[in-house]
Amino acid sequence: MTGRRLGRGVALVGAGMSKFGAFPGKNTRELFVEAYQEMTASLDKGFDPAAVEAAYIGNFSSELFEGQGHTAPIMTDWVGLTPVPATRVEGACASGSLALRQGILAIASGLYDVVLVGGIEKMTGLTTDGATDALATAADVTYEIPAGFTFPGMYAAIATAYMHEYGMTPETLLQVGIKNHEHGALNPKAQFGQRISAIMEARKASAARKGKPVPTWVTELDFLHDPAANPQIAWPLRLFDCSPVSDGAASVLLVSEDIARHYTDAPLHLIGTGQASDTALHGRSTLTSLPAAKRAGQIAYEMAGVTPADIRAVEVHDCFTIAEIVATEDLDFFKPGEGWKAAEDGLTTRGGARPVNSSGGLKSKGHPVGASGVGQVVEIFHQLRGSAGERQLPGAPNIGMTHNVGGTGQTCVVNIFERR
Amino acid sequence: MSDFDFTSAAYNAQLAEKKLIGSRCKKCGHTFLPPRALCSHCHSSEMEPFEFSGKGKLAAYTVIYFGPTSMKNAGYDSKNPYCSGIVDLEEGARISAQIFGVDIAHPEAIQIDTPLSAEFFERGEGERKKVFLGFKA
Numbered sequence: 220m221t222g223r224r225l226g227r228g229v230a231l232v233g234a235g236m237s238k239f240g241a242f243p244g245k246n247t248r249e250l251f252v253e254a255y256q257e258m259t260a261s262l263d264k265g266f267d268p269a270a271v272e273a274a275y276i277g278n279f280s281s282e283l284f285e286g287q288g289h290t291a292p293i294m295t296d297w298v299g300l301t302p303v304p305a306t307r308v309e310g311a312c313a314s315g316s317l318a319l320r321q322g323i324l325a326i327a328s329g330l331y332d333v334v335l336v337g338g339i340e341k342m343t344g345l346t347t348d349g350a351t352d353a354l355a356t357a358a359d360v361t362y363e364i365p366a367g368f369t370f371p372g373m374y375a376a377i378a379t380a381y382m383h384e385y386g387m388t389p390e391t392l393l394q395v396g397i398k399n400h401e402h403g404a405l406n407p408k409a410q411f412g413q414r415i416s417a418i419m420e421a422r423k424a425s426a427a428r429k430g431k432p433v434p435t436w437v438t439e440l441d442f443l444h445d446p447a448a449n450p451q452i453a454w455p456l457r458l459f460d461c462s463p464v465s466d467g468a469a470s471v472l473l474v475s476e477d478i479a480r481h482y483t484d485a486p487l488h489l490i491g492t493g494q495a496s497d498t499a500l501h502g503r504s505t506l507t508s509l510p511a512a513k514r515a516g517q518i519a520y521e522m523a524g525v526t527p528a529d530i531r532a533v534e535v536h537d538c539f540t541i542a543e544i545v546a547t548e549d550l551d552f553f554k555p556g557e558g559w560k561a562a563e564d565g566l567t568t569r570g571g572a573r574p575v576n577s578s579g580g581l582k583s584k585g586h587p588v589g590a591s592g593v594g595q596v597v598e599i600f601h602q603l604r605g606s607a608g609e610r611q612l613p614g615a616p617n618i619g620m621t622h623n624v625g626g627t628g629q630t631c632v633v634n635i636f637e638r639r
Numbered sequence: 640m641s642d643f644d645f646t647s648a649a650y651n652a653q654l655a656e657k658k659l660i661g662s663r664c665k666k667c668g669h670t671f672l673p674p675r676a677l678c679s680h681c682h683s684s685e686m687e688p689f690e691f692s693g694k695g696k697l698a699a700y701t702v703i704y705f706g707p708t709s710m711k712n713a714g715y716d717s718k719n720p721y722c723s724g725i726v727d728l729e730e731g732a733r734i735s736a737q738i739f740g741v742d743i744a745h746p747e748a749i750q751i752d753t754p755l756s757a758e759f760f761e762r763g764e765g766e767r768k769k770v771f772l773g774f775k776a
Contacts, residue, residue: 355707362647364707365709366723367707367715367721368735369703376723379701380698380725454703455746455747456701500735506699
């Protein structure tokens with residue numbers, strides 16, 4: 220596709236993240252410190268902060284979410300790395316992956332040997348309406364938002380085009396949410412680390428405690444079909460088809476391959492990275508695929524010299540349930556129009572042939588937008604090193620992938636990592 | 640329209656006249672809505688204004704229960720939802736717009752490929768009053 224290679228090898232040696240969720244008493248720098256501390260603790264051969272030569276921080280819009288611009292030097296200051304060059308990188312919900320890309324390119328160029336990468340976002344300080352309006356600035360505010368579109372609305376439009384083309388019904392989307400909550404229930408960092416059945420039982424118990432009529436839900440589908448529990452947001456997407464508004468931070472350490480073993484005996488090698496851009500959703504020739512994600516994936520596969528079958532762990536950008544189905548097709552895990560059947564057949568569950576989003580995905584883990592792309596890398600770090608605890612995928616996966624989308628696919632990044 | 644400069648301001652000024660003006664590349668014939676000054680198809684800068692008929696069909700849609708502030712201010716909410724969609728125009732471009740004349744209460748019954756025609760409507764108060772592009776089934 221491009222035939223391009225990195226100038227030299229880049230290794231991922233440390234990774235950490237804050238818990239994702241709603242943290243009224245914490246701002247982005249405080250969440251970032253938590254992520255950084257967990258990252259440094261993961262460097263099993265120790266760490267000298269003086270070795271860090273530069274930092275790249277993904278952050279969509281602290282201006283709108285917490286009234287703070289110019290965030291990168293604040294992050295490096297709060298972890299004691301001043302005066303290293305600190306650069307903020309923005310690409311909507313793919314900001315974190317863009318920061319990672321900048322770190323990769325900086326090391327591959329030979330300019331630096333040790334680079335800190337972070338992702339941050341603090342979204343819950345705004346009301347839901349305020350967060351909706353802030354996120355809408357990642358769309359085309361001149362030509363998409365005046366049409367009444369929201370982000371759930373645009374992904375819902377993708378879903379209607381997909382249903383029309385391939386015969387899926389909204390019932391399949393519910394299965395994606397159920398699956399990602401099952402995965403997230405095993406992730407202590409997840410915002411909604413509960414199965415939907417557990418959320419349902421908690422609501423019933425709460426109603427009983429308050430002396431209110433107890434809902435008669437028996438199965439998760441009863442709960443998900445109830446408009447009181449799972450209201451329509453943008454048909455066919457309901458509340459449980461949407462990732463939440465979240466606060467969180469994530470951090471990783473990248474180093475040049477030749478010094479990786481100074482930091483850990485189990486480095487991961489960045490073997491493929493692809494990025495692509497696109498026009499607004501309505502300007503594309505297809506509405507059932509994200510062409511930029513497909514292209515980013517093809518570039519990453521080619522650079523890595525691997526095929527979809529080689530990918531043993533994958534985190535995809537499930538900002539909405541339909542996005543996960545489309546992602547599994549764009550990355551060639553399933554043929555166009557087959558992704559929804561794979562989801563229905565359970566192929567994407569932890570025990571399935573093609574597990575997707577072992578972390579719980581953005582749906583259950585949470586989606587602090589600028590942090591999400593780096594958070595995905597944290598999950599792949601643990602899955603490939605066998606440190607994912609209860610949610611460890613079977614078979615000692617050695618190759619993992621992240622797929623991160625900004626907007627409705629105006630920015631897409633795909634990375635592939637390998638444990639050798 | 641000889642002074643049409645392919646900006647969003649010029650586009651909106653034409654909407655106010657109930658005209659749907661995009662651009663067409665003089666080199667390759669590609670049509671654009673909204674208008675652009677540079678052809679993203681063949682990279683030519685030789686553009687001319689191009690009037691769309693406003694006829695098209697529905698390519699994708701949604702019924703939105705929680706809209707942006709602008710739509711809440713227009714009176715829409717979860718009890719009064721609205722339809723937004725992507726419209727395939729006859730002359731070969733696609734655009735996002737609010738969709739009227741469809742069964743909002745039964746989103747599953749709204750049909751992709753439904754024929755549509757442009758419907759220009761006013762929204763907003765005082766200086767913020769503006770003509771918007773919609774489509775009607």
